[in-house]
Amino acid sequence: MEYVLKTNALKKQYRNYKALNGLNMNVPKGSIYGFVGKNGAGKTTLIRLLCGLQEPTDGEFSIYGINNRDKDIRKSRRRIGAVVETPSIYLDMTAEDNLKQQYRILELPSYDSINDLLRLVGLENTGKKKAKNFSLGMRQRLGIAVALSGNPDFLILDEPVNGLDPQGIIEIRELILDLNQKQGITVLISSHILDELARLATHFGFIDKGHIVKEISAAELEAACRKCIHLTVSDTSILSRVLDETGMEFTIISNTEAEIFGEISVTELALKLSAQNCEIKSMGERDEGLENYYINLVGEGARRYE
Amino acid sequence: MSNLLSANFIRLRKNKCFWGCFLFMAAAAVYVPVMRCISVANSGYKERLDNGFFFGTLFVSILIAVFCGLFTGTEYSDGTIRNKLIIGHRRTHIYFSYLLTNVFAGLAMQAVYFVVFLCIGTPLMEPFSLNTKTLLCFIAIAVMLPTALSAIFTMLAMIISSKATVGVICVLSIFLMIIAGTYINFRLREPETYTNYSFTPEDGLREELEEKNPRYLEGTEREVYQFLYDFLPGGQVLQCSTLDSKNAPRLPVYSGIIFIISTAAGIIIFRQKDIK
Numbered sequence: 223m224e225y226v227l228k229t230n231a232l233k234k235q236y237r238n239y240k241a242l243n244g245l246n247m248n249v250p251k252g253s254i255y256g257f258v259g260k261n262g263a264g265k266t267t268l269i270r271l272l273c274g275l276q277e278p279t280d281g282e283f284s285i286y287g288i289n290n291r292d293k294d295i296r297k298s299r300r301r302i303g304a305v306v307e308t309p310s311i312y313l314d315m316t317a318e319d320n321l322k323q324q325y326r327i328l329e330l331p332s333y334d335s336i337n338d339l340l341r342l343v344g345l346e347n348t349g350k351k352k353a354k355n356f357s358l359g360m361r362q363r364l365g366i367a368v369a370l371s372g373n374p375d376f377l378i379l380d381e382p383v384n385g386l387d388p389q390g391i392i393e394i395r396e397l398i399l400d401l402n403q404k405q406g407i408t409v410l411i412s413s414h415i416l417d418e419l420a421r422l423a424t425h426f427g428f429i430d431k432g433h434i435v436k437e438i439s440a441a442e443l444e445a446a447c448r449k450c451i452h453l454t455v456s457d458t459s460i461l462s463r464v465l466d467e468t469g470m471e472f473t474i475i476s477n478t479e480a481e482i483f484g485e486i487s488v489t490e491l492a493l494k495l496s497a498q499n500c501e502i503k504s505m506g507e508r509d510e511g512l513e514n515y516y517i518n519l520v521g522e523g524a525r526r527y528e
Numbered sequence: 529m530s531n532l533l534s535a536n537f538i539r540l541r542k543n544k545c546f547w548g549c550f551l552f553m554a555a556a557a558v559y560v561p562v563m564r565c566i567s568v569a570n571s572g573y574k575e576r577l578d579n580g581f582f583f584g585t586l587f588v589s590i591l592i593a594v595f596c597g598l599f600t601g602t603e604y605s606d607g608t609i610r611n612k613l614i615i616g617h618r619r620t621h622i623y624f625s626y627l628l629t630n631v632f633a634g635l636a637m638q639a640v641y642f643v644v645f646l647c648i649g650t651p652l653m654e655p656f657s658l659n660t661k662t663l664l665c666f667i668a669i670a671v672m673l674p675t676a677l678s679a680i681f682t683m684l685a686m687i688i689s690s691k692a693t694v695g696v697i698c699v700l701s702i703f704l705m706i707i708a709g710t711y712i713n714f715r716l717r718e719p720e721t722y723t724n725y726s727f728t729p730e731d732g733l734r735e736e737l738e739e740k741n742p743r744y745l746e747g748t749e750r751e752v753y754q755f756l757y758d759f760l761p762g763g764q765v766l767q768c769s770t771l772d773s774k775n776a777p778r779l780p781v782y783s784g785i786i787f788i789i790s791t792a793a794g795i796i797i798f799r800q801k802d803i804k
Binding site for chain 1: 531532534535538539542544602606607608609610611612613614615616617618802803804
């Protein structure tokens, strides 16, 4: 597999605080890599190192195979577009002027593609409106447009949907999927919003206390996440007796609620419970999902944080 | 680096703070000669161009502090400095692009004062009384001083990430420099002796005694004060504005040294700075 980004025992220390503590991660080419971790886990610190805003204390990383200590790292950074925390835009300029500034510092020969870029992020009708008068979602989209100015192959987005309304979240999601699927841009995206990441990412990296706890593809995650049937019954003691007889794996949640893992015959179960005067009040399929997987992986600390 | 400079100059062209400072300098260059002429209008005496031509140095020193803090500080407050780093520009190039833009802005403000002052002052006032050599020397001071101040304020703006903090620090610094310069000038102007009068109550006779002034600076101490007055920008501002300098040819050299030291220090710190 070809990797856009590889890090090896990467460390970053601020005085006595270790923000990154031997981080190893691999971002495959063409993927949408969801970077999951709680506040202070080291997500933004890693992004700052990748973008050249800060230098690692120890360890190394490579972008498109070029090591961070190599002077050619600047060339490989030319292939990166990034939005770190807040969008980097001049608030007293229009969307078009912001892009012109970025085109100039990139030394792009013409402004012809600016309109296409504005159309791509849905800001083509902002005219002379200055960025300071934009909504949060518009600023975020302008930040992404600035990041896309040099036609990057690798897009790094740090919390891109933070503070956005539902419509804004959908727009950003569609934009990211479009960039990845139609233009083949590899995306590294960090977010707290796990449901949102689950809809986007093809790969996941779970970070805790400055190091990667687990890297997993979306397919592997789906396989690892157990599906279960959630039941509400009149008496879980009868349910547990019936399930013991059938040899099913289950968890009793309360006197009336339980979860059953694995494939079950609903008719057979209903008939057996009915024979023992136990009524099924509701039944539904539940997916363990990214959130539970993350909490199981990182532990109770994450549950408290969530 | 040319593309960074080009981007900065385009931003400068649309920058309200720059144009505000520029227009202030132009207005000051009209106000100063006109008011000077009005004040002596009834005396029959005619002012010379010397009086007020270099006042602009005082104004420009304060305006550069405001401008550098706001213009460069915006790069941190809006986060746009990150765009330049992310795409692989060298930190040294980024630093120099801001330095050169700030120096240009400072010199443009100084230049507009000179040009407007000459346009208004020449028909109203007598020609310069200074000889060409002295005049050129003060022009050199008036050019080098804003350059040195731009270097100091660029250094502050590049190492302090908060726009509000750097704005306040830059403005406070220039006022502190001018206050320090005024204090040093005051100490240097202390008379060596002062006259002490004593009266005899019986016959009412007055006796005058020349006594040594204990605050008069002598020897090495005086040399140190004089050096600080010449070296520090606050002292240079006063000397240039009042055309009163003992060591005028040295001042542009001192400004050059300040420029080099502050730029070197700024680059060293900025290269190691963790940017958020």
